[in-house]
Amino acid sequence: MSERNTHHATFSIERIYPAAPARVFKAWSDQPSKARWFACHDDWTPGKHEMDFRVGGRERLSMTPPDGVAHRFDAIYQDIVPGERIIYAYDMHLDDRRISVSLATVEFTAEGKGTRLVFTEQAAFLDGFDDVGARDRKLGTEAGLDNLGAMFA
Amino acid sequence: MPEFCEILKLMLNYSRSAKTAGKTPSGPLLDLVFQALADPARRGMVERLASGPASVSELAQPLAMSLPAVMQHLQVLEASGLVRSEKIGRVRTCRVEKTALRMVENWVAGRRANWEKRLDRLGEFLAEEDEQTEEQPKKRRSKP
Numbered sequence: 001m002s003e004r005n006t007h008h009a010t011f012s013i014e015r016i017y018p019a020a021p022a023r024v025f026k027a028w029s030d031q032p033s034k035a036r037w038f039a040c041h042d043d044w045t046p047g048k049h050e051m052d053f054r055v056g057g058r059e060r061l062s063m064t065p066p067d068g069v070a071h072r073f074d075a076i077y078q079d080i081v082p083g084e085r086i087i088y089a090y091d092m093h094l095d096d097r098r099i100s101v102s103l104a105t106v107e108f109t110a111e112g113k114g115t116r117l118v119f120t121e122q123a124a125f126l127d128g129f130d131d132v133g134a135r136d137r138k139l140g141t142e143a144g145l146d147n148l149g150a151m152f153a
Numbered sequence: 154m155p156e157f158c159e160i161l162k163l164m165l166n167y168s169r170s171a172k173t174a175g176k177t178p179s180g181p182l183l184d185l186v187f188q189a190l191a192d193p194a195r196r197g198m199v200e201r202l203a204s205g206p207a208s209v210s211e212l213a214q215p216l217a218m219s220l221p222a223v224m225q226h227l228q229v230l231e232a233s234g235l236v237r238s239e240k241i242g243r244v245r246t247c248r249v250e251k252t253a254l255r256m257v258e259n260w261v262a263g264r265r266a267n268w269e270k271r272l273d274r275l276g277e278f279l280a281e282e283d284e285q286t287e288e289q290p291k292k293r294r295s296k297p
Contacts, residue, residue, distance in 0.1 A: 007187075009261045015272045019279045027275055037274035100264070117275075119268055 006127075012120045021108040024115040025083045028106060029053045039063055044071075055080055059088070069094055075104075084108055100125050189233035194218065195226050199235060199249065206248040209238075 017024050027033045031051040038061070039046045047062035047070075059075040075090035086106040092099050102123040109116045189195055198212050213223040227247065230236035238247040 011261060011265045013268055013272060017276055017279050027278060037278040
């Protein structure tokens with residue numbers, strides 16, 4: 001018998017983009033657009049990206065890093081208000097192990113000529129999910145922040 | 154240290170809602186960390202120590218409790234690995250143990266970091282789209 005445990009966590013991230021809410025929303029609702037930015041790692045091999053953007057529709061993406069452990073994202077859309085809000089539930093698998101189940105809320109509000117985006121995730125982390133992946137993701141983030149800095153320099 | 158405060162805030166949110174039942178390899182120590190942070194007096198002690206090492210009497214001073222009570226809280230913090238103390242002469246000095254903090258932080262920060270990177274990429278994608286649409290009118294191209 002494996003041991004079970006659950007840790008809950010909530011976090012929010014805010015970004016302001018110099019683009020109108022309709023355009024930022026489209027980057028989330030249109031599959032070809034979303035595929036351009038959603039996979040976070042250039043050296044990971046993305047699988048097929050399925051996306052059925054409507055309430056009750058599913059989104060699936062599997063990404064495999066060089067070490068070969070597939071990260072599987074599986075979402076179901078719960079609430080869609082065009083240009084304003086998206087809520088979906090999703091889980092993450094490492095190979096066959098479910099490591100988290102989450103509710104994600106994305107809110108878009110006009111801010112001058114741009115858009116304020118607030119991403120909130122309420123997550124249940126399952127069964128001692130170790131932080132090996134987390135360390136990789138942190139390294140990735142640093143590169144991402146550098147890119148962002150370069151963009152607005 | 155704003156970064157440390159952010160970590161602590163995440164951990165406190167996290168510890169409030171943590172339900173622990175298991176003993177996976179990383180489980181028991183995490184459970185102790187969450188138990189340690191579930192108490193407001195102990196959170197206060199950790200926050201105080203975040204700004205630098207302190208003696209037990211310095212820790213006790215702002216708290217309305219006896220020295221033995223403070224020592225008990227300190228024992229819980231030490232058992233969790235969040236705080237270390239050493240006695241030099243007659244003074245016991247306490248400090249925050251960063252490794253334990255980092256372990257808990259990784260759970261939440263890893264997921265958060267992943268999303269920060271994604272949202273940065275979204276910004277880059279939008280900027281690329283901008284460049285494309287700016288080029289088009291100059292060339293007086295009609296819409297496809």
